[in-house]
Amino acid sequence: DAKTTQPPSMDCAEGRAANLPCNHSxxxxxxxxxxxxxxxxxGPQYIIHGLKNNETNEMASLIITEDRKSSTLILPHATLxxxxxxxxxxxxxxxxxxxxxxxxxxxQVTL
Amino acid sequence: xxxxxxTPRHLxxxxxxxxxxxxEQHLGHNAMYWYKQSAKKPLELMFVYNFKEQTENNSVPSRxxxxxxxxxxxxxxxxxxxxxxxxxxxxxxSQEGLSSPLHFxxxxxxxxx
Numbered sequence: 001d002a003k004t005t006q007p008p009s010m011d012c013a014e015g016r017a018a019n020l021p022c023n024h025s026x027x028x029x030x031x032x033x034x035x036x037x038x039x040x041x042x043g044p045q046y047i048i049h050g051l052k053n054n055e056t057n058e059m060a061s062l063i064i065t066e067d068r069k070s071s072t073l074i075l076p077h078a079t080l081x082x083x084x085x086x087x088x089x090x091x092x093x094x095x096x097x098x099x100x101x102x103x104x105x106x107x108q109v110t111l
Numbered sequence: 112x113x114x115x116x117x118t119p120r121h122l123x124x125x126x127x128x129x130x131x132x133x134x135e136q137h138l139g140h141n142a143m144y145w146y147k148q149s150a151k152k153p154l155e156l157m158f159v160y161n162f163k164e165q166t167e168n169n170s171v172p173s174r175x176x177x178x179x180x181x182x183x184x185x186x187x188x189x190x191x192x193x194x195x196x197x198x199x200x201x202x203x204x205s206q207e208g209l210s211s212p213l214h215f216x217x218x219x220x221x222x223x224x
Contacts, residue, residue: 032210043113043201043215044154051210098144098167099203099213101154 003027004088009106012082018075020105022088025069031092033064034099035073037084037107044087044101047073078109114138117202117216125224126192132219134185134202140214142207143185145177148199148218160185161207192223 005023012018024033032051036044048055048062050071055062061074075082087104115136124130136143145157159167160179174196176188185202199220203213 034212041199041218041220043115043203043217045113046212046214049210049212098156098159099154100156103153 003090003100004102006086006088006102006105008103009108011108011110012075012078014079014109014111015077018073018078018082018107018109020073020075020086020088020107021070022072023070024088024090027068027090028092031090033062033068033071034089034091035060035062036087036089036099036101037082038087038104039084047086049091078107080109080111083107083109113214113216115202115204115214115216117200117219119219120217121220121222123222123224124189124192126194128192129188129190131189132187132200132202132221134187134216136183136185136202136204136214138204138214140204140206141182142205143179143182144203144205144213145185145187146201146203146215148201149195150198154201157187189221192221194223197221197223 032049034049035047038044050062064071085104085106089099118133143160146154148154156169157171158177163179178186199218201218203215205213
């Protein structure tokens with residue numbers, strides 16, 4: 001079972017920041033938070049991951065709360081091409097390193 | 112380009128056919144995965160291979176038979192499938208033992224008639 005909770009859908013205006021929340025209240029100390037997105041009929045695309053510090057790359061920023069029970073993915077300037085389903089996943093790299101997907105958040109970016 | 116290539120992109124097969132899905136990764140990873148994505152359902156893990164050894168079989172029916180001849184190639188052999196097996200089959204790879212992410216191919220869209 002997925003260990004995260006995400007809203008089923010969100011809207012964002014093009015050019016504005018998209019802030020996608022994720023709750024992972026049962027996360028353990030050696031579990032990372034990963035974010036992926038899936039555009040229709042394509043494979044999931046890796047976005048970013050983190051353990052406890054905030055992370056930023058060319059695609060997005062990841063903000064993890066101090067207690068690690070929730071996180072937010074930030075797309076700073078959303079475009080129409082960012083319309084996709086976004087998945088927040090916790091993953092223990094001490095095991096088989098598999099990803100367990102939930103139902104994600106469907107982000108719709110509009111003009 | 113994700114570094115993980117799946118062929119074919121689309122496949123239509125009858126219930127009595129035998130076919131194979133192919134996955135190749137060019138990332139130097141040592142772990143490979145098969146996932147299944149049915150309509151309106153979350154991705155489901157099917158198999159995990161770590162250094163060419165199968166480390167997980169997620170209660171997959173025997174009509175799906177994986178093969179991992181080396182760390183760069185992964186196959187999924189299909190025989191006597193059912194219409195409910197129609198789905199997007201996704202391959203992924205990663206570097207086992209680190210926090211490195213899984214990288215996915217764009218999948219094979221399978222239709223069983």
